[in-house]
Amino acid sequence: MTRTYWWLVDRLSRMLEPDERDAVCGDFAETGETCDRAFRSVLGLIARRQAALWRDWRPWLMLMGLVAPLGMLLSLGSRMVAYGSATPIWIYLDNWTWTYLTNAGARIDFFTTGEDIFKQYVVLICWSWASGLMLGSFSRCTSSRRTIPASWAVFCLVVLFAELLETPPYLLPGWNHFRNGGPNAAVFSLTFYSLMFPLILQVVLVLLPSLWGIRQGLRMPALPPVLRAVLWASVAATIAAFVIRNWGWVYCSLGRFQACREWTLQAGYAHQAGRAESWRIPVLPLALAGPVGYMAATAVWRHGRYHTASDQPRT
Amino acid sequence: MLGEFEYLLLAAAVRLNEDAYGVTIRQQIEDATGRRCSIGALYTTLDRLETKGFLKTWMGDPSPQRGGRAKRLVRVTAKGIQASTAFYNAVTRVSRGASWETNRAGEANRAEVRL
Numbered sequence: 001m002t003r004t005y006w007w008l009v010d011r012l013s014r015m016l017e018p019d020e021r022d023a024v025c026g027d028f029a030e031t032g033e034t035c036d037r038a039f040r041s042v043l044g045l046i047a048r049r050q051a052a053l054w055r056d057w058r059p060w061l062m063l064m065g066l067v068a069p070l071g072m073l074l075s076l077g078s079r080m081v082a083y084g085s086a087t088p089i090w091i092y093l094d095n096w097t098w099t100y101l102t103n104a105g106a107r108i109d110f111f112t113t114g115e116d117i118f119k120q121y122v123v124l125i126c127w128s129w130a131s132g133l134m135l136g137s138f139s140r141c142t143s144s145r146r147t148i149p150a151s152w153a154v155f156c157l158v159v160l161f162a163e164l165l166e167t168p169p170y171l172l173p174g175w176n177h178f179r180n181g182g183p184n185a186a187v188f189s190l191t192f193y194s195l196m197f198p199l200i201l202q203v204v205l206v207l208l209p210s211l212w213g214i215r216q217g218l219r220m221p222a223l224p225p226v227l228r229a230v231l232w233a234s235v236a237a238t239i240a241a242f243v244i245r246n247w248g249w250v251y252c253s254l255g256r257f258q259a260c261r262e263w264t265l266q267a268g269y270a271h272q273a274g275r276a277e278s279w280r281i282p283v284l285p286l287a288l289a290g291p292v293g294y295m296a297a298t299a300v301w302r303h304g305r306y307h308t309a310s311d312q313p314r315t
Numbered sequence: 316m317l318g319e320f321e322y323l324l325l326a327a328a329v330r331l332n333e334d335a336y337g338v339t340i341r342q343q344i345e346d347a348t349g350r351r352c353s354i355g356a357l358y359t360t361l362d363r364l365e366t367k368g369f370l371k372t373w374m375g376d377p378s379p380q381r382g383g384r385a386k387r388l389v390r391v392t393a394k395g396i397q398a399s400t401a402f403y404n405a406v407t408r409v410s411r412g413a414s415w416e417t418n419r420a421g422e423a424n425r426a427e428v429r430l
Contacts, residue, residue: 019374019385019387020358020387022374022377022384022385023336023337023358023374023384023385023386023387024337024354024358025382025384026337026377026378026381026382026384026385026386027337027338027341027354027381029380029381029382029384030338030380030381031338041353041354041355042354044353044354044355044356045353045354045355045358045359047355048355048356048359049359052359
């Protein structure tokens with residue numbers, strides 16, 4: 001217990017400036033502070049430091065302008081992906097039979113469905129990562145780096161619990177389709193697929209990649225203007241595709257069913273006989289543009305730096 | 316004008332002189348007031364006073380007694396001494412004639428008579 005407490009104190013103290021962390025931890029060592037008092041002291045100091053940081057307008061702008069909207073859209077998008085992939089996963093995992101592979105028609109279905117789900121998950125990971133990268137680098141630019149843990153905590157809460165702020169799902173027109181007597185009732189009557197599966201997807205495909213993106217955004221080297229332009233153009237393409245493909249879910253979450261239905265038809269999420277979808281964007285290539293742009297820009301920068309360093313005359 | 320805690324901190328730092336840093340300042344304040352002084356209050360107030368130019372802080376050398384960590388040493392500036400003096404004078408002036416002040420003066424006189 002004591003070791004856990006000290007480990008927590010150590011982890012928490014990393015939220016302080018390095019010099020302050022040194023002074024505070026040194027004070028604990030000198031006075032022989034008990035672990036629970038040290039824990040409360042560090043927590044108190046962090047709370048005061050955070051309160052001081054949040055008196056500035058920039059962290060609030062970040063929170064309201066980026067963290068909350070991106071978190072909301074990722075929450076909605078990830079739940080739609082989870083509901084969309086739950087049925088095929090249930091079919092193949094809970095009702096597995098070798099006929100899926102031995103029968104030629106079933107085999108094609110199996111691989112096509114697997115590919116579709118895989119693509120959807122990759123797209124979601126790329127969207128989450130790009131959102132994280134944007135949050136991280138904007139925080140660095142607006143010198144609100146120390147507010148990132150609090151912003152990320154809000155982001156996690158929004159992603160995981162945005163559902164609670166929305167129209168209850170049983171009011172949605174498609175709800176019966178999911179739960180009561182609809183063709184997918186067998187899947188969504190299971191607590192795992194209706195509750196746990198979307199949460200697992202949100203943690204694995206949204207929160208972890210976004211955290212990774214934030215870390216990379218915070219540690220991003222000072223790139224030359226051309227590389228920076230390439231990187232931000234590609235990240236902007238990813239974010240734009242993400243927003244275009246998900247903004248309409250807000251209609252559904254607000255209970256504006258007619259607008260929601262219209263949007264899903266236009267975006268190609270739903271189909272209606274005799275009506276073609278109005279627009280379609282290449283989702284996968286645009287989603288991959290951000291990560292690929294980042295890898296290319298940092299690789300070129302590292303390569304250039306390596307050559308600059310090796311070209312220096314040795315003294 | 317200083318706040319109460321700011322004054323306590325400056326007074327403790329001046330008394331401690333070369334030995335003024337987190338642990339010793341906290342100890343002085345706790346002994347003087349009989350109340351617990353939190354690390355959060357201490358370090359945020361130190362920052363505030365440094366911003367106002369009332370004191371200067373710097374990191375000392377790491378010591379084994381502190382688990383290899385450095386101290387944040389404190390020195391009160393001339394501006395800090397001026398502000399503390401002004402605060403003390405104001406408190407002294409405003410307390411003249413107050414019951415606790417006259418009682419205290421009476422106690423001091425009785426102590427002198429006993430001597």
